[in-house]
Amino acid sequence: MTLLELKSVSKRFGDHLALDGVNLAVPANSRTAIVGPSGSGKTTVLRIIAGFETPDSGQVLLEGRDLTNTPAHRRGIGYVAQEGALFPHLSIAENIGFGLERSDPTRRVRVTELMDLVGLPATMRDRRPHELSGGQQQRVALARALARKPKLMLLDEPFSALDAGLREAMREMVGDALRAAGIASILVTHDRAEALGFADHLAVMRDGALIQAGTPQTLYREPADALTARFLGDALIIDAKMEDGRALSIFGPIETNAIGANGRATIMLRTEQIAVTALDSATRTNGPTGRVLSQSFHGARCRLVVEAMWRPEESGDKQSLTLETSSLSAPEVGAVVRLDIVGPAHVLTRED
């Protein structure tokens, strides 16, 4: 069931086209992440959903109801700003209870429950926002937004100001709290790890357009274009010639997901799809090989730059690739290695 729907939403700021006909559907109870580089329009999408900006054209529908011209305070959509935006003149309890009616007799109890839910000790009730750490401030901001039990929660890079260790813990806490409350959420972020770790639904934006939306797995394995592929993870992008659905490249013929295709193409492989094994002189292989040009140690993993070749005596094709391997069995610089491809390649573009 679709909770929120954007229908060809466009927005212009002066000469700059911030959003160009964006369509987006957010399923109920889902956790959607909108990712993209800065300036891609992802924050504008969030602000239009919240009602802080009005689109020049297009529609915003919540449960089928047109919200496009509804002011922010009547939308019932929760919002957590980048750095929490706590009211500096109010105590923590007053901040959390801000959206509740003053006369509500359950107000005090609700605030205590919410503080408990986001993991804030009750002793913080009367503190002022500036006495809290960044992570605690974000917890307050979340509790405050949860107080009104919105159907949808918008999170505008709420973890970006936190340090790395805290960020992950906060992400899990927020995810758990939202799931427990049965609230769908949209997270805007430029951090792919954050997006992949949080979302069950991913939307990639660039230059004011929605490039691709779907499950994180789909987008990771079958990105729409090279930029998206690289944005979501380490990718090898290789020229190839298609022959009946198989790609001929520096790796020799490999399986792809474009069944029966022919002609020139660009294919993508994820780094982890290539297994690197050192070859001793006795062993022979028909598969693709390469020579290690450099090696750098990254703890569990080791990063290699490998010059890959496929029957150099025939085509002379060579390409330098950055690959990864377990640092336990990392080959030395200069070693010849066997490159085994796991799973099909994804065809990015094709000319028939």
Add this chain to the structure above:
Amino acid sequence: MSLLPSATLRRPRLRPRHLAVTSAAALVALLSLIPLGFIVFVAIDSGWDTASAMVFRPRVGELVVNTLALVAVTLPVAIGLSVGLAWLTERTNLPLRRTWSWLLVAPLAVPAFVQSYAWNTVAPGLYGLFGAALVSILAYFPFMYLPVAAQLRRLDPALEETAASLGKSPAAIFFSVVLPQLRLAISGGALLIGLHLLAEYGLYVLMRYDTFATAIVDQFQSVFNGPAANLLGGVLVLLCFALLGLESFVRGDARYARVGGGSARSTGRGHLGRWALSSQLALTAVVLLSVGVPLYTLTRWLVLGGTDIWKLDSIVPALGQTAFLALAGAGITIVAALPAAWLSVRAPSRLARLIESSHYYVGALPGVIVALALVTITVRVALPLYQTMATLLLAYLLMFLPRAMVGLRASIAQAPVELERAAQSLGKPPLVAVFQTTVRLAAPGAFAAAALVGLGIANELTGTLMLAPNGVRTLATRFWAYTAELDFSSAAPYALLMVLLSLPLVLLLRLEADRVVK
């Protein structure tokens, strides 16, 4: 082994840097205590019987009621007016809002007693509490409009957006989120206006409204150096303390800085819709009353007077002397206010609060009290300083310390202490670090404060009348002499020059307000 032995956890009461700054601030505070010390001296000198006989009498009660009524009528209207005007120019899509925000600062170029002189001409029937309050509001509201507008522009829009996402209507957001953030600007502006109401003399003479200030000058003129004026001054000092206490109570421990860095997104502007026309009319009315009336009156007298009123042999020296006094006075006042302003933001303590209070209180004394104190002290203790430029500049310093303090305090509050610490960690000695970070960041605010002080000095009347060395006649004293003789036409060129001289300062102030935001 513990890296932090428990002994070092207990901070010494004063760090060395604080000690140096505190000493400097205390020195200025002592200087500013001269007038109060003088009044205490007079009270003791004249004895309890004389003092109580002069203080507890119906006349004084009348003055207290008059002064409080003036404050009680003027301040709420000035607050409402300034917040409303600031909202219109900063937060709506009002056409010509840039021009309007300039015009709303323009009344600062018209001295209060010139404003009063203009209203005397236009509406001779206007006097008493209503007249006094009206002219006071028109003359002083920019002192409130400027900080409120600046604060409105500085507000983090995320706060209002978050409040909207929590279901608050625009009106509820204004009262529960915006207004509390304006508290510091409003209470600071109200204090400044309140102090002017207590100290102003010329305006209320022309409006025939007796306040403590006018009564003290009357006493002084009838009985030179008499205890009556000084004891009335003592009551006025108590009123001023009450105002300071009230401001301190209202300001509370409100935090100036926003929590976290926040994204400095510019705030959206509301659509006026059907209110567009009435907003334009309201602004037109305010500007016509505060700037239009003085301009009209001046033009009228200048046209009526023709070329006869332009006596250059007295106008040119008056102009030069006024400019010199304004520049020199502004410079020394800022330097003198700096230590206490820094202390009150960075190292607030009971002592700092006391020092700050003594800086503020002195500005609430009418010029005549400061002047009288300095006259008596120079005559009795340091005769060579009697009626010298040095004494006159000291009087200006004492009178305008509060203006310098308000501006400096706000601008230092803008410069985060972390920068100073960073500079120190990069090897700068403490005082160098302060100069290279806070002083540089606060400099624009300091210039704005200096402009306010210079503006005040250029238009200062009473103290100058009493303390000016022989031959020093400023524009204000010349203007007042002609006005006292009801020669409104001859006074006009001086009024015009005072206005023109104040224009660059107003310009500076307004540009500063823009810069703070960028």
